[in-house]
Amino acid sequence: MRSFLYQRATDPDMAVQALSADAAANNPLTQATAQPLAGGTTLIDLMKLDVMRPAAIVDINPLAGGWSAIEPGGENLRLGALAKMSDVAAHDEIQRNYPVIANSLKLAASAQLRNMATLGGNVMQRTRCSYFRDVSYENCNKRNPGSGCAAMDGVNRMHAVLGVSDQCIATYPGDFAQALIALDATVEITGKSGSRSMPFSELHKAPGNSPDIETTLQPGELISVFVVTGRWPRSVYLKARDRQSYEFALSSAAIALDVRDGTIRDARVALGGVATVPWRAREAEALLKGQKFDDGLAQRAADAAFADARGRRHNSFKIALGKRVMARALQQAVTMEI
């Protein structure tokens, strides 16, 4: 870890100001010299590993008073960006009306991490690609733009098959983001010029030719709230992984359905562990809508979701696995008692 300046922001303006200090430098957010600190469960790790070298840390935990609300009561569900994963996962109404959210959080990380980590930090967590996290590997387009990708022909069992480019195949590692994608959530952002909101699905950027740019957030911008419209009791999160707990997904599926009289009126499908960004399977959704559910339909939807998947030496299995996980999650969502 390198020496850094520690600042504590007591209100959003102060946080935004401190984080925008070097906006003129035109750095992508991941390279910004000032980084926000919430739970610290990713940032501190990456600083110890010398992957991130911020000159300043802006502790935004004092904003928790206004930014950690869990409000499932009204028309919309509002979740503050500084709410702890564990608090949201344990919330009765979340469990009842948004099981995909509760389970995506409960199946992530460990109890200790969930107690520390915030929702905003969770969606911003960076890839677990071993080559990205080890600075002794020179070739990483995410860390050193233009240096190449060591994972492409290296050990890539954990890497992505969807949304990949020739520059990067690093997997987006989180779980909760898939739930937000499936629920078509909106994210509210606080920045220098006030607040803005956008669909959560527009937050993350596929690597393309610039894997170092991971989101559409600018330096000085902070996520303040996630908003979900409506209630989604018929929703599931299914996660396949190497061990029973405390492990990232090899493949996961977040499903939210509106089924009436045996017909799928609305279907939302998001995939995790297999893609470079939280992945929405729109082709699959289109196939499902308006149909009566059967196993054949689930299979066709899964095939559609992975039609463009590209496997490499160690991760090709994720294509077949991802289809089975998605089809099984659809079955579970259709048959669940609500």
Add this chain to the structure above:
Amino acid sequence: MTAAAPEPKANMGQPVPRYDARSKVTGRATYGSDMPLANPAYAFLVTSAIAKGRIDNFDLDDARAVRGVIDIVTHENAPKLKESKLFSNGGYAGTTIQPLKSPDIAHDGQIIAVVIAESYEAAREAANRVKVGYTIATPSATFDSPGTTTAAAKGQNSQFKEDPKVGDFAKAFEGAEIQLTASYDTPTQHHNPMELFSTSCAWIGDDLVIYEPSQYVHGLKNGVAEQLGIDADKVRVVNPYVGGGFGSRGSMTPRTAIIAGIARRLNRPIKLVPTRDQGFTITTHRAETRHEIKLGARRDGKLVALRHEGAEVSSRPDAYCVGGTKTTTRLYACPNVDSLVSIVRADRNTPGFMRSPPEVPYLFALESAMDELAVKLNMDPVELRRINDTTTEPIGGKPYTSRSLMACFDEAGKAFGWAQRSRQPKSMAEGDWLIGYGCAATCYPTQMGPAAARVRLQRDGRTRVEIAGHEIGTGAYTVIAQTAAERLGVPLERVAVFIGDSDLPPAPVAGGSNSTASTCSAVMMVCDQIRQRLFKAVMPSDSLTEKAKETVGISQAPSTQAAKSDRPLDIEKAFDALGVGVVEEYGEWKPEGAPLDSFRAMHSGHVRLVGGHQMKDKIAYAFGAEFVEVRVNRFTHEIRCPRLVGAFAAGRIMNPRTARSQLMGGLIWGMSSALLEATEIDERSARYVNDNLADYLVPVNADVPGVEVILLSEQDDHINPAGAKGLGELANVGTNAAICNALYHATGQRIRKLPVRLENIEV
């Protein structure tokens, strides 16, 4: 009695709580890097980012600019150190690749610089700022990599003298009614003990004190002295507690003498705490192995031919190998046996001992093959073992001192519910999960080494036991205290035990599961010396002395038996008769068949373990049987292991609580070595990729919901005075095969390569 403290059966000690339990759970136990140093400087390692080549230049300007940096040591200015031979070759070292000697790089993560600073943080930051220019050569990573060389182990490794064989394998296999040929692979693994590989060195004049987690303080002391070119009596290694070892701390690593040398030059204590990922390359590892097994059998299951060929990866300079054929060729009755072990040299660090080094990979192959043979024979795999059970090993025809293998199978099978297994693969399921039952045998050689002890008894019964054993989490303090208390007839709470210090009388390396047998036998002997002195004092008549000797002399019987038949000793009366306040005895014990130079070697930090198949007219092993239930999700193919049941017989069980704990940990290790643990190698660069505990998977509690350990009563009067067989490395053997055997039962698919991942399952 609770599950954690099982009721002792015949020939078992009491399940007393751990001697060090309170100090450990309250955080009072001090580990190496906890030891206070006066005005220390902090070291941080820089390790190589290439596996083969040379360093062209360092750019240290940025690093030196970090406030608090004192010095940066590279091959250009490192203290000159003498070389040490390999541990298994009569030396002390785990590798003969000596870093900081030249610009050459021989493996990934080799130490190439040491930053010394006023704080850990400054040293680490500066290390991150060191820039290195390399000339990179193409390395050979592992099996099948271009540029590796392969040769038979025999003739290049002094510990591997012979490929065991007997009869005419080729002919017998050719003519066998049933033949099986199968190949198996096991991966690279790393020990990952919780305590990092720290080293603190402090000089007081010409005397050096080293605080370092070590499994062999006398070896490390002598090894470091040799490298520094100083008298071994000038070096003291202290580690009252060690946060796990698993073999990784048995031999000396290059870091210790380097830190000691820098501390001498700087004239200041230095503390080094390497990172978890550096631990993957600055110490040893379990090498990846390959096996081919050929079994020939009669239709009734009797083995007529067995061949085991193994290959192991080692470094360029060191011919390290584990050669587990010494065990697999002797486990079952078979008249025609052949074997061959080869070593493949690659651009890697030298591998080393990791918990049951030979047995984990080699029994995976044999115990998987036995299951495959049982399938071919349409026979219960337990019955196949029963048919081929033996009381003499087939290579030399020597009798096992005791062997409770089938009793273990029967006990564990009963507890597990093996009878409820339906024979056909893919025939058991529950909900989304296919269920499989599998089993395998385990065994581990009973080994002992020369050990010395000093025991002091006071008039009020207070007892002080000193022996340079090691508390690596196994319960060494506890069983040594129990042994002294029993032997002297004093209350357990009166016994104080001092271990983990090379100023104490030497004990062997805490490896090869010899510690309990060796240290307790030595402590028993010295306690008996004290008893004899006291008896002589109260019963001066010759005839009575002889009688006393008969009952309390250096008995070959287990201590409880001797203790029970002894008349109680009135310590106060004896002290009065002797006219002293304290009785102190020192003694050196060596096992039957120990070489002539045993005690000389013991004092110079060389290990002389005897036992296993190397005994003259007998062979000594501990045995066990393990049953596992696996579940395979038919949709995700996830593999889980809800139940592990093992039954074990290991001679006298000194303490059922600590024994159970070790065996339970072993079962979990065994499961882990089948389903989770593997160090991934980038074949292009011969570098480790998942060198951290997030990516190198070990089980979490949710992975091991059901672990049951059954201790069998067994008495063996032919091994050592303590009557104990080592069991620390018994339970993690064979579990890997049991898992794959259960996976076959669950899915109908035979998997011969570890670890098994969900992508290897086709259902």
